[in-house]
Amino acid sequence: MITSQGGAGKSAGPAGPQAGRAVRDRDLTRRDRLARLGFLFAALVPSGMLLFLAAEMIREAIPAFTFSGWGFFTGEIFSFGQLYALTLSHHNGIVAPHGATYGALPFMVGTLASSVVALAIAVPVSVGAVLALTERVPYRLQSGLSVFLEVLAGIPSVAYGLWGILFFGPFMAAHVYPVLASVLGFIPVFRAPVGFGEGLLTASLVLAVMIVPIIAATTRELIRTVPILAKEGALALGMTPYETVKVVTLPYVRRGILAASLLGWARALGETMAVLMISGNLLDRLPVNIYGSFSTLAASIVDLLDSALTDATGMAVHALAALGCVLLVITIATNLVGRLIIRRASGGVPLPIGRGI
Amino acid sequence: MRPKRLVSRLSGTSLLLVVGLLVLGSLGGNVALAKSKKPKPLPTGNPTTQTTLTEAGSSLLYPYLEVLAPQVTAAYPHLTLSPAAGGSGLGIADAIGSLTSLGGSDAYLSAADALANPGLMNVPIAISAQAVDYNVTGAPPYLKFTGNVLAEIYQGKITNWDAPQLASLNRGVTLPNLAIVPVRRVDSSGDTFIFTSFLTATNKAWANGPSEGTTVTWPAVSNELTAEGNPGMITVCAGTPGCIAYIGVSVENQAIEGGLKEGLLKNKSGKFVRPIESTITAAVAAGAGATPANLTQSLIYEKGAKSYPIVNFEYLIVQKKQKTKAIAEAIRTFFSWAIKSSGGATPDNLAAVDFVALPTAAIPKVDKAIQKITG
Numbered sequence: 234m235i236t237s238q239g240g241a242g243k244s245a246g247p248a249g250p251q252a253g254r255a256v257r258d259r260d261l262t263r264r265d266r267l268a269r270l271g272f273l274f275a276a277l278v279p280s281g282m283l284l285f286l287a288a289e290m291i292r293e294a295i296p297a298f299t300f301s302g303w304g305f306f307t308g309e310i311f312s313f314g315q316l317y318a319l320t321l322s323h324h325n326g327i328v329a330p331h332g333a334t335y336g337a338l339p340f341m342v343g344t345l346a347s348s349v350v351a352l353a354i355a356v357p358v359s360v361g362a363v364l365a366l367t368e369r370v371p372y373r374l375q376s377g378l379s380v381f382l383e384v385l386a387g388i389p390s391v392a393y394g395l396w397g398i399l400f401f402g403p404f405m406a407a408h409v410y411p412v413l414a415s416v417l418g419f420i421p422v423f424r425a426p427v428g429f430g431e432g433l434l435t436a437s438l439v440l441a442v443m444i445v446p447i448i449a450a451t452t453r454e455l456i457r458t459v460p461i462l463a464k465e466g467a468l469a470l471g472m473t474p475y476e477t478v479k480v481v482t483l484p485y486v487r488r489g490i491l492a493a494s495l496l497g498w499a500r501a502l503g504e505t506m507a508v509l510m511i512s513g514n515l516l517d518r519l520p521v522n523i524y525g526s527f528s529t530l531a532a533s534i535v536d537l538l539d540s541a542l543t544d545a546t547g548m549a550v551h552a553l554a555a556l557g558c559v560l561l562v563i564t565i566a567t568n569l570v571g572r573l574i575i576r577r578a579s580g581g582v583p584l585p586i587g588r589g590i
Numbered sequence: 591m592r593p594k595r596l597v598s599r600l601s602g603t604s605l606l607l608v609v610g611l612l613v614l615g616s617l618g619g620n621v622a623l624a625k626s627k628k629p630k631p632l633p634t635g636n637p638t639t640q641t642t643l644t645e646a647g648s649s650l651l652y653p654y655l656e657v658l659a660p661q662v663t664a665a666y667p668h669l670t671l672s673p674a675a676g677g678s679g680l681g682i683a684d685a686i687g688s689l690t691s692l693g694g695s696d697a698y699l700s701a702a703d704a705l706a707n708p709g710l711m712n713v714p715i716a717i718s719a720q721a722v723d724y725n726v727t728g729a730p731p732y733l734k735f736t737g738n739v740l741a742e743i744y745q746g747k748i749t750n751w752d753a754p755q756l757a758s759l760n761r762g763v764t765l766p767n768l769a770i771v772p773v774r775r776v777d778s779s780g781d782t783f784i785f786t787s788f789l790t791a792t793n794k795a796w797a798n799g800p801s802e803g804t805t806v807t808w809p810a811v812s813n814e815l816t817a818e819g820n821p822g823m824i825t826v827c828a829g830t831p832g833c834i835a836y837i838g839v840s841v842e843n844q845a846i847e848g849g850l851k852e853g854l855l856k857n858k859s860g861k862f863v864r865p866i867e868s869t870i871t872a873a874v875a876a877g878a879g880a881t882p883a884n885l886t887q888s889l890i891y892e893k894g895a896k897s898y899p900i901v902n903f904e905y906l907i908v909q910k911k912q913k914t915k916a917i918a919e920a921i922r923t924f925f926s927w928a929i930k931s932s933g934g935a936t937p938d939n940l941a942a943v944d945f946v947a948l949p950t951a952a953i954p955k956v957d958k959a960i961q962k963i964t965g
Contacts, residue, residue, distance in 0.1 A: 312807035317700045317783075330702070332801065403829060426812045429771055429830055514776050514816045516807045526814060539679030539778035540805035542686060545702035 287561060293554035300327040300548065301335045305555060308336020310517045311533070313540060313549045321546065329548040337559055339519050343527040344563060346520075347433055347508065348501035351440035356494050358441070359449035364478055367456045379453065386446035394510030397439040402430025402511055410434070410524055427524045431513035434523045439507055444497035451493035455486040488575050495571035502564055505531040530560040632961055634923040636666040641920040645673040647681015647694030648780045649819040650718055650838030651904045654943045655694065658934045662924055665933065669920050675819055679778020679804040685710060685907035691921060693907035696780025696838070697804055698886040709910050713959050714885055714903035714952065715928045716935065716945040717874050719865040720784055721842045722900075723850040725833045726751055728766055731851040734759040734862045737792025737891070737899065743834060744772050745795065746811035751832065769813050773827050773835040776816040778804045781823075784890060784902045785836040788855075791891040791899075824848050836900075839865050840943035859895040870946050872896035878949035885952070885959060904945065908963060915965030925960045929953060 261269070298305055302325065314322070314333030321328050362382070366375055410427035417423035459482050467477040483490075513526025514536055520527040528536070534553050541549035645655060655673035662671050678695035685693030686707055698712045722735055729751070739755050742748045748755050751765040775782045786802040800806040808814070815833070817826040820841045827835040828848040837845050842865070846852065854862035863869045876892040889901040906925070912918035927933035935947045948956065 310807065313803070313805065315801045316702065316803050318801070319701050399825070399829070429813060429815050431815055509776065510818070512816075513814065515810055518810050521810070521812060525812065526810065526816075536776055537778070537805060539677055539683050540803065542683035543679060543700065543703055543778075543804065545700065545706035 287558075290554055290557050290561060293551055294558045295551075296327050296548060297335055297551040297555040299325050300329055300333075300551075301555075305335055305337055306341070306559075307338055308334060309338050309519060310334045310336045311339065311552075312516065313537070313544055313552070316540070316544055316549075327548070328546055330544060330546055333548060333552075335548075335552040335555065337530070337556055339515065339517070340528055340530045340533050340556060341559060341563070342519055343433070343512070344502060344529040344531070344560065347437045347440060347512075347527070347529060348498055350434070350437035350523075351444060351501045352494060352498050354438065354441040355444045355448055355497055356490070359445045359493075359497075360452055360490060362445070363449050363452045363456060364482070367453060368474060368478060368482070382446045382449050382453075385442070386450060390443065390504060390507040391510075393439050393443055394507035397435060397507060397511040398431070401439065402435045404430070405435060405438070406430035406524070414524075422523045424522055425524075426522075428513070428526070431511050431526060432524045433512075433520050433527045436508050436511050436527070436529075439511060440501045440504055443504060443507065444500050447500055448490075448493045448497040451496065452486065452490055455489035455493070456482060459485045491571065491575045495568065495575075498567060498571070499564060502567065503531050503560070505529075505535050508532040509536055530556050530563070534560075632922060632964065633919055634926050635919070637668040637916055637920045637923065639916060640668050640670070641916060642670040642672055643691040643917075643920060643924060645671065645681075645692040645694055645906070646676045646684050646690045647674075647907075648678040648696050648904070649675040649821070650678075650696050650720075650781055650840050651694040651716075651906075653840040654716060654718075654904065654939070654945055657939050657942050658928060661934060661939070662927060665927060666923055669923060671924060677775075677777035677804070677819065678780030678783065681780075682804070682907055683778075685909065688909055691908070691912075691917065695905045695907055696902050697783035698888075698903065698905055699907065701886075704884070704886070710907060711910055711959055711962065712885055712903075712905040712907050713925060713956060714905050714948060715925070716904045716940060717870060717889070717948060718902055718904045718943075718945050719839045719870045719873075719898055720781060720900040720902075721837050721839055721845070721865050722853040722855060723827060723835050723837050723842075723845050724853060725827050725831055725850055726766065726768060727831055729851065730763060732854050732864070733763065733765075733851070734856065735853045736856040737788050740834075741789040741793030741796040743770055744774070744789065744811065745799075745809045746814075749811075749813065768832045771813045771815055771830050771833040772811055773815045773817055773823055773830070773833055774808055775818070775823065777818050779819075780804060780902075781820065781836055781838050782806065784900055787888060787890040788900045824850065839870075840945065842944060855899050857895070857897050857899045858891055858893050859897075861895050863896065863898050865898050865900070865944070867941075867944075867946055869896055869898035870901050873898050873901040874946065874949050878951045881949070881952045881955055883955060883958070885955060903948075910962045910964065912963060912965045918963050918965035921963050922960050925963075926957065929956050 301308065312332060312334045314330035316330050318331045320331040322331050322333060366378055370378060406427055406429050414423055414425040414427050463481050464477055467481045472480065508529050509532035512528050512532055514528050515526035516528060516533065534556050537553060541553050544550065652673055652675040655671065659671040659673060662669055678697050681693035681695040682699065684690045695712070696718065699710060704710065722740065724733065736759065739748060739759065742755065749770055751768045751770055756765055783802060783804045786800060786806050789796040790802045800808060815826050815830060817823045820838050823835045823837050824841065824845045827833040827850055842852065852864060854864055856862050872894050873889055873892040876894040876897050877887060877889045881887050887903065889903065891899045892901065908921060912921060929935055929948055931947060940947055
């Protein structure tokens with residue numbers, strides 16, 4: 234409210250329709266005016282930062298997009314070329330090291346695939362965990378068990394990566410993936426070889442573990458807001474606890490769960506360190522199957538930056554900026570699509586209580 | 591003033607001549623000086639103020655700098671060296687961006703980088719090598735490999751330990767039917783640079799494909815694994831039966847303790863050799879005469895029956911123009927101390943990480959380069 238007056242306040246005269254506002258402006262103390270400026274600045278920072286970041290990223294990325302054209306989005310090979318060779322290649326008026334090819338398709342697919350698989354695992358797990366916690370576990374135990382979720386959320390991602398590479402990945406590759414491959418082998422992507430624990434499925438599972446606390450914590454707060462009266466009513470009508478959850482609790486929080494999943498998805502899309510450590514970091518093709526090595530936009534930027542900085546033509550850094558742009562677009566797009574889904578799901582009804590009854 | 595500065599430059603037998611010049615100089619002013627072409631060397635010594643030199647980069651060079659750090663402070667109490675690992679690519683990138691005083695790298699600057707950053711120099715301080723290790727239960731140590739076979743393993747063309755290519759190299763050894771798991775570095779690495787340089791020198795498909803670099807676009811191999819830094823290579827390889835990995839000699843002891851076995855590599859003369867002092871020195875001797883003034887030289891796949899094929903200069907990459915004279919002097923001091931056997935390059939220090947000293951022929955060239963570092 235305060236910031237919206239910022240512009241009007243300066244030009245406001247004493248007369249006319251703005252008189253009321255002007256009077257209020259005049260009443261403002263010096264401190265109020267300072268505070269108003271401060272708030273205005275604070276309000277501009279987030280949007281300004283996003284614009285600044287996007288503008289810089291796009292400016293840095295343009296040479297790479299020009300060099301590769303549409304091939305940037307359809308190409309399957311990402312290579313800086315021979316940085317130690319003196320021969321250069323020219324394409325679309327841009328000079329790059331010999332053999333340089335910037336194809337981001339494997340990273341785009343890897344980013345989306347790993348985060349979607351992670352989400353598909355994490356959403357049922359977190360909702361189930363929270364329902365069990367809030368509906369079945371005695372109240373006194375709830376807070377104790379909830380601490381685990383919060384602690385899980387606070388573990389640095391590099392610790393997850395280390396756990397993934399040293400224990401979880403090798404364990405899954407040795408004991409779980411072979412079973413998965415023989416049971417689900419009729420689906421092509423699940424067929425062997427299962428590799429040695431670095432790859433898409435391992436990364437997705439670790440990502441799932443990382444986003445469960447985010448989704449669960451939000452869902453728990455939501456479920457606490459379900460009116461006890463509605464639940465008691467359902468029970469009084471003779472519904473089982475399962476039916477109560479299905480008919481009352483879940484419909485009430487459905488939109489919230491979608492929003493929570495969206496938060497988790499955003500985290501999975503941008504997660505860098507843990508994915509880098511367990512992805513297998515494949516730069517030149519799509520993963521062969523769900524166990525195969527891959528890479529994501531975020532992980533490859535970190536992985537390749539040091540070498541990119543040694544590219545004297547500067548194209549490698551431009552190519553990484555282009556990857557950053559694509560990641561930015563994917564993040565914003567998923568966010569918008571998610572919002573759209575939430576709006577659709579809620580159907581304009583603010584409190585969907587009793588819809589099923 | 592000037593004749594006195596000359597005295598400190600020259601020594602020994604030339605002292606007499608200098609005394610003569612001194613007399614001439616005091617009589618004839620600048621005449622004597624104009625005739626002497628050698629400028630006075632820039633000073634080295636204990637800095638007057640506390641100076642910390644930061645370093646980041648190569649995880650192969652890092653253990654050696656850890657050995658040198660306390661010793662250089664002992665020799666020059668005002669000089670502190672603060673090394674860190676992170677990969678050679680980081681070392682080069684940090685040196686280009688002047689983020690650290692020194693950037694450690696197993697890889698020299700590329701010609702393009704040298705052109706783009708004329709203020710940058712690569713100064714070698716020691717010679718290193720790289721071992722190829724494996725983790726195959728039941729197999730003896732010192733299995734034989736060629737660069738060509740390694741390239742085919744890293745291209746996914748040879749996928750099993752009992753493959754005929756490996757069997758024909760290792761007659762009399764029964765290798766198990768076990769999948770080969772090639773491990774490669776995920777970070778931007780000088781070890782990757784020297785390893786891929788070796789593959790490039792020995793395999794045409796590799797030379798025309800991934801080629802050499804601190805990061806290359808590795809061919810997809812279904813069993814491959816990745817690791818961060820040399821310590822990561824040991825951990826991953828030790829935990830994965832069937833693994834093969836390239837590991838810098840400075841951590842080779844830890845690799846062997848971790849249960850890995852060292853391979854023999856075929857050199858240019860067709861002999862299979864281990865990375866030990868004599869074979870590394872032989873490779874250095876084969877290439878020593880050819881060290882150019884900019885000190886950029888590959889020692890990969892050198893000639894000679896005894897030469898080990900993956901040998902390299904360990905570089906510290908440095909800006910010629912430093913922010914202050916004091917920092918420049920501290921860096922000169924560190925370098926001239928580090929390359930001399932009377933300073934940091936003692937046999938004990940080098941042996942601690944299985945490095946060998948710079949060839950004698952290269953020392954004057956390095957000294958000349960050090961003189962270019964000014965404030």
